[in-house]
Amino acid sequence: MEELIAFIEQFQKLDQETEDAVKSLFKEEVVKKNDFILEEGKICTKISFIKSGLVRRFYIDDGTEITKWIYHDGHWLTSMASYFNRNSSYEYLQACEDTVLYSLSYENEQKLLEHSSFLKFHTSFLRLSLAAFDEFHFVLGSMPALKKYQYLMEKFPLMILKSKQKYIASLLNVNQETLSRIRAAIN
Numbered sequence: 001m002e003e004l005i006a007f008i009e010q011f012q013k014l015d016q017e018t019e020d021a022v023k024s025l026f027k028e029e030v031v032k033k034n035d036f037i038l039e040e041g042k043i044c045t046k047i048s049f050i051k052s053g054l055v056r057r058f059y060i061d062d063g064t065e066i067t068k069w070i071y072h073d074g075h076w077l078t079s080m081a082s083y084f085n086r087n088s089s090y091e092y093l094q095a096c097e098d099t100v101l102y103s104l105s106y107e108n109e110q111k112l113l114e115h116s117s118f119l120k121f122h123t124s125f126l127r128l129s130l131a132a133f134d135e136f137h138f139v140l141g142s143m144p145a146l147k148k149y150q151y152l153m154e155k156f157p158l159m160i161l162k163s164k165q166k167y168i169a170s171l172l173n174v175n176q177e178t179l180s181r182i183r184a185a186i187n
Contacts, residue, residue, distance in 0.1 A: 001026065004049050004102045007074065011128075012121035021115055025108040029101045031055075037077075037093040037101075044082035044089050046103040050075050053099025054162050058170070059091045067170035070096070072158045076129070096163065145174045149182050 001023050008014060014022065029048070031037055037055065038044050055071045057079075068091065071077045082089035083106065104112070112118045139151050149172060153160055160168065169179040 001028070001102060003051050003074070007049065008118075008121050011124040012117050014117050014121075015115075018112075018115040018117045021112055022118065025112055026102040026104050029103050031095040031099045031101060033095055033097050033099075035095050037095065038079055038082070038089055039092055040090060041088050042082075043086060044079040044093075046105050047076060047078040047083060047109065048101040048103040050077065051100040051102060053101070054096040055099055056094050056096050056163075056167055057091055058094070065170065067167045070156075070159050070163050070167055070171065072156075072162055076125075096167070140173070145172055145178060146182050146185065148172050149179070150186070153186075 004026060005014065005019060005022065008022065026049070028051075031053070037048070040059065050071055050073055052073050055077055056067055057069045057071065057077070058065045058067045060066070077093060079089040079091055079093065081087070082091075086106070113122060139148060143151065149168075152168070152172075165179055166176055169176045172179065174182075
């Protein structure tokens with residue numbers, strides 16, 4: 001749980017009462033490779049911090065899996081629309097390797113938000129996340145594939161190292177052959 005506390009304290013120092021609440025309300029989960037954390041049509045009931053592992057967020061379009069993001073150690077994951085709006089998910093969250101999560105239920109999140117230092121962390125981190133989300137969508141929508149891949153290499157090297165190439169290709173909206181050419185051009 002120390003990784004989680006250290007992450008939170010990058011944004012907001014926690015008082016002892018709040019740190020104790022974090023440690024009691026987050027639950028450690030071990031998810032086996034290929035197991036689903038969330039499936040389409042189900043309501044996302046938790047937000048999780050990845051202690052270790054790799055998780056792919058994707059949806060299915062006409063039988064084709066479309067990767068939307070790949071989360072790894074030190075990332076947070078949830079299906080935002082489903083979690084915050086309490087409605088059915090249109091996407092999947094699947095472990096790509098054995099993964100250890102610290103998960104917080106929606107109900108326990110509400111309890112933690114009563115602690116002012118956790119609320120300050122939550123607000124700061126949410127703002128940072130929304131800005132990163134906006135930047136990523138600009139990059140994906142405006143840059144050629146080579147620049148997108150270079151962006152991922154610079155900002156998310158662990159994602160590149162740990163992920164299957166077919167997932168990276170899907171994320172970049174290119175086929176695997178194009179990704180191979182991009183990788184060859186860089187090396």
